Amino acid sequence: MNFKRILGTIVAALLAVIIVGAVMKERADAHYFDDYDPNLDAGLQVRSVTEQDGYVLEDFTFQARPGEQVPTLLARPADSAGKLPLILFLHGIGQKKEFLKDICKPFVQNGFAFACFDQYMQGERKLPKESSALAQVNAFLDRPWKTVNDSRRFLDYVALRGDIDPERIYVVGASYGAITGSTFAARDPRVRAIALVYGGGDINKMLQAPMIEQEVANNYPQLGPWMPLLRNTLAYLLDAADPVHYAAGISPRPVLLQNGKEDLVIGTPGAEALQAAVQEPKTIQWYEGDHIGLDVDTVKVVLLAGMKWIVEQDAEFRGGDTSLAQDSLAFFNADEAPASEGA
Secondary structure (H helix, E strand, O other), rough: HHHHHHHHHHHHHHHHHHHHHHHHHHHHOOOOOOOOOOOOOOHHHHHHHEEEEEEEEEEEEEEEOOOEEEEEEEEEEOOOOOOOOEEEEOOOOOOEEEEEHHHHHHHHOOOEEEEOOOOOHHHHHHHOOOHHHHHHHHHHHHHEEEEEEEHHHHHHHHHOOEEEEEEEEEEEEEEEHHHHHHHHHHHHOHHHEEEEOOOOOHHHHHOOOHHHHHHHHHHHHHHHHHHHHOOOOHHHHHHHHHHOOOOHHHOOEEEEEEOOOOOOOOOHHHHHHHHHHHHOOOOEEEOOOOOOOOOOOHHHHHHHHHHHHHHHHHHHHHHOOOOOOOHHHHHHHOOOOOOOOOO
């Protein structure tokens, strides 16, 4: 057998492997969000119910998949009567459910139940410190579908409660929570409206955000020439999780998109990609400054605008009254606001 024939055989084999791999990935992507069973037992485990600072705080877990419990906090008004509207808050990539305690009070004062669960890899669901690099990578690839399906399972649990109005389910997703939250809302019609706070889409564009490019240039300059290939590879691997593929499915339900004009984490192209993918009715608000959580005053402005918008979406259940509870405004006039660590 001559060299050309050997080379041709090798090339043909490599092409076959690439084609088979691409077909397998396409099939896997088509089933990326499949691991969701609405009929699975809720597996509720209540850990504590306490009253503090004018609201009741519930600490519990629910079952997302057989044997996989999701730690959750839910705050509700202490003196509520009748069924409550609910806000599910999807936290940022480095946060955990306890962030709820920093921001829930003004929402509860306006009559909402407010919930947040630990996303996979965060809080009580962090991987063991001894986890291998491969385990970390696999978990990162799994986190988007788990966040989407965990959110749906949370709504399955909520439907079993007697104190939440199923017609008044709202979502606020911050940063990573906005990226995954847009897909969740698109896939679950129980969400009445959603606020996407400093989110983005088109993974390739987000991987070109200024913060990432600065990090590579300052600490990993040897990766510079390889970054286009690395970006394309990661975007390919995460393509099934890219919200630009799903965000149009939220319509005709209303969406609020809030973004920073100088956001180094998401980048303007990434923010605009998600804004373009979302269909009407949508409201787009741009704010001065960097990513959410890095400036106290901006956090207050963004949170207040988001709360006003959600109350407006809930207006028909409030007799058309969209005014905010006066005591809730004290939160936004305070000298401090929550810092969105790891947003």
